[in-house]
Amino acid sequence: MEHLDVVIVGAGLSGIGAAYRLQTQLPGKSYAILEARDSLGGTWDLFRYPGIRSDSDMFTLGYPFKPWRDAKSIADGPSILRYLTETAAEFGIDRRIRFGTRVIAAEWSSADARWTLTVEQSGERRSLTCGFLYCCAGYYDYDQGHAPEFPGxxxxxxxxxxxxxxxxxxxxxxxxxxxxxxxxxxxxxxxxxxxxxxxxxxxxxxxxxxxxxxxxxxxxxxxxxxxxxxxxxxxxxxxxxxxxxxxxxxxxxxxxxxxxxxxxxxxxxxxxxxxxxxxxxxxxxxxxxxxxxxxxxxxxxxxxxxxxxxxxxxxxxxxxxxxxxxxxxxxxxxxxxxATGLKLLAFGGLSFTVDGEPVRLSERFVWQGAMLTGVPNFALCIGYTNASWTLRADLTSRLVCRVLAHMDRRGHRAVAPEAEDRLEERPMLDLAAGYIQRSIGDFPRQGDRHPWKVRQNYLLDSLTTMRTDLDRTLVPRTNAMADSRQ
Missing domain, CATH: 3.50.50.60 (FAD/NAD(P)-binding domain)
Known part of the structure; x- marks a missing residue:
C-alpha cells in the first residue's frame, strides 16, 4: 500500500498554497494533493455564472509568495483561475495533484501512527496511508447548493x-x-x-x-x-x-x-x-x-x-x-x-474514525483554527469571514509545517491538541448569515480564549500563531510513542 508523509485534500486556493509551504519549508516530506474534480482551482473552477469575481482584493486573496500582477484589484473568476494555474505550474505543484480522486473515509490507527484513506477513482475504491492529513477542501458543499422549495x-x-x-x-x-x-x-x-x-x-x-x-x-x-x-x-x-x-x-x-x-x-x-x-x-x-x-x-x-x-x-x-x-x-x-446561498459541508463530507471510533465533529474543539482535539495528525484549513480567505489559510499552512518540524525534532509520531482547562463552547464561525446558521451545528466548536478561539483578526493571528508554545497544548499520543520504541 502506498504511504505518503502528508496528504493534502483539495487543489483549490488553500491546497495549492499548502503545497507550496510544505515543499518549501519541509522539502524532504513526500506529499500528494488529492482532488475530487478533474481540474484544479476549487471554487474558481466550479463556479461559472456570469460576472463571477472575488469580493476581496487580490493583493491579499493572492499568495504572499506569488505577487498579483494584473491591473484589477477585484478580479474576475477566469483571471483568478489563471493565477492559480500559473502558480501550480511555476512551483511544480501541478505534478503532485491526483485529479478525480475523492477521499471517502479516513481511519486513524494509534498503533501504526498513520491514517488509512479510502479514495475513489473512476468508480473504484482503493486505500493509501499517510502520516499527516491536511484538509484544504473548504467548508462548502460543491455537489449541491441551498435550494429551497418554491411553491408553484x-x-x-x-x-x-x-x-x-x-x-x-x-x-x-x-x-x-x-x-x-x-x-x-x-x-x-x-x-x-x-x-x-x-x-x-x-x-x-x-x-x-x-x-x-x-x-x-x-x-x-x-x-x-x-x-x-x-x-x-x-x-x-x-x-x-x-x-x-x-x-x-x-x-x-x-x-x-x-x-x-x-x-x-x-x-x-x-x-x-x-x-x-x-x-x-x-x-x-x-x-x-x-x-x-x-x-x-x-x-x-x-x-x-x-x-x-x-x-x-x-x-x-x-x-x-x-x-x-x-x-x-x-x-x-x-x-x-x-441565488439563495450555499450549503456548508465539513471537510468535504469526509468521515473520520480514530482507533475505530467515529469522530463527532461537533464534540471537538479547534486549536489555532487548525487542529482538532482528540484527532491526531490532522489539520483543517479555513479562511477569515471578515477578510481575505488566504490570509488565514497561509498562516495555517505555515503552522502545519511548524507542527511537522516540531514532531520530527521531538521524535513524536503523533500529536493532538488538548485543552488544559474546560472551554466554553461557541460556534466555529460566528456570523449571523443564513448559510452558516443552517449547518454550523455539524462543525467543530471554538472555545472562549486563545488558542482555542477562532479569531477574526489577522494582525493578532500573525503575531501569535507562529510563536505559540507547541509543547504546551500539542500532546503526544502515548501508545503511538510506545509503539515507536518497540
Missing amino acids: AESFSGRIVHPQFWPEDLDYAGKRVVVIGSGATAVTLVPAMAADAEQVTMLQRSPTWISAVPGRDRRADRIRELLPPALAHRVIRTKNILFTIGFYQYCRRRPEAARKMLTGLTTRILKDEALVAEHFTPDYNPWDQRLCAVPDADFFKAMRKGKAEVVTDHIDTFVPEGIALKSGRVLPADIVVS
Whole structure:
C-alpha cells in the first residue's frame, strides 16, 4: 500500500498554497494533493455564472509568495483561475495533484501512527496511508447548493437555474430575469446579466449591506510603479490588510456611524434616499453578516440605467408568467436565478474514525483554527469571514509545517491538541448569515480564549500563531510513542 508523509485534500486556493509551504519549508516530506474534480482551482473552477469575481482584493486573496500582477484589484473568476494555474505550474505543484480522486473515509490507527484513506477513482475504491492529513477542501458543499422549495415552481413556464450549476447553454439576451437573493452572488449576477438582458430584478426578503469599492487600486498602481515587484506586493498587501481590519473594527465598534456612512455612500450614488431606506438599509449592523462589495459601483450603475431593479418582498407562489409576491405584485420572468446561498459541508463530507471510533465533529474543539482535539495528525484549513480567505489559510499552512518540524525534532509520531482547562463552547464561525446558521451545528466548536478561539483578526493571528508554545497544548499520543520504541 502506498504511504505518503502528508496528504493534502483539495487543489483549490488553500491546497495549492499548502503545497507550496510544505515543499518549501519541509522539502524532504513526500506529499500528494488529492482532488475530487478533474481540474484544479476549487471554487474558481466550479463556479461559472456570469460576472463571477472575488469580493476581496487580490493583493491579499493572492499568495504572499506569488505577487498579483494584473491591473484589477477585484478580479474576475477566469483571471483568478489563471493565477492559480500559473502558480501550480511555476512551483511544480501541478505534478503532485491526483485529479478525480475523492477521499471517502479516513481511519486513524494509534498503533501504526498513520491514517488509512479510502479514495475513489473512476468508480473504484482503493486505500493509501499517510502520516499527516491536511484538509484544504473548504467548508462548502460543491455537489449541491441551498435550494429551497418554491411553491408553484412546477407551473412556471420559464427556466429556473442555480448559480452553482450554471448551464452553458443558457441564453438570457433580451430576456426578463429575476434573481432571488441579495448576497454576494446576487449582486454579482445582476450587473453582469443586465448588460444583455431586457430587465434584471433582484428579489430580496430583506436588505443586505452593500458597499461600492474601486475595481482598480490606484494607490497600488503607483506603488508598483515606484518599487520592485516583490517589495511593492508586500507594501500593497500590508496597506490593504490594515485598511480591511480597520474598517471591520470601525463597523463593529461604531455600528451607528458605520450604518450612516454606508447608507450615505449608497445615497450619493443612487441619489434617492427613499430607495436606499427601503432596499439598502438592513435591520442588522454592518458585519453581523459579511459585507457585499460591488466593484466600481456596477450594481448601482445598472439600477441607475434602468436595466436593474431591486424588490424587497416575499414570494407567495410561482405562476406561469413569473413570481407572485405577498404584496400582490407579479414579477414577470423568463428566467429565475435562485441565488439563495450555499450549503456548508465539513471537510468535504469526509468521515473520520480514530482507533475505530467515529469522530463527532461537533464534540471537538479547534486549536489555532487548525487542529482538532482528540484527532491526531490532522489539520483543517479555513479562511477569515471578515477578510481575505488566504490570509488565514497561509498562516495555517505555515503552522502545519511548524507542527511537522516540531514532531520530527521531538521524535513524536503523533500529536493532538488538548485543552488544559474546560472551554466554553461557541460556534466555529460566528456570523449571523443564513448559510452558516443552517449547518454550523455539524462543525467543530471554538472555545472562549486563545488558542482555542477562532479569531477574526489577522494582525493578532500573525503575531501569535507562529510563536505559540507547541509543547504546551500539542500532546503526544502515548501508545503511538510506545509503539515507536518497540
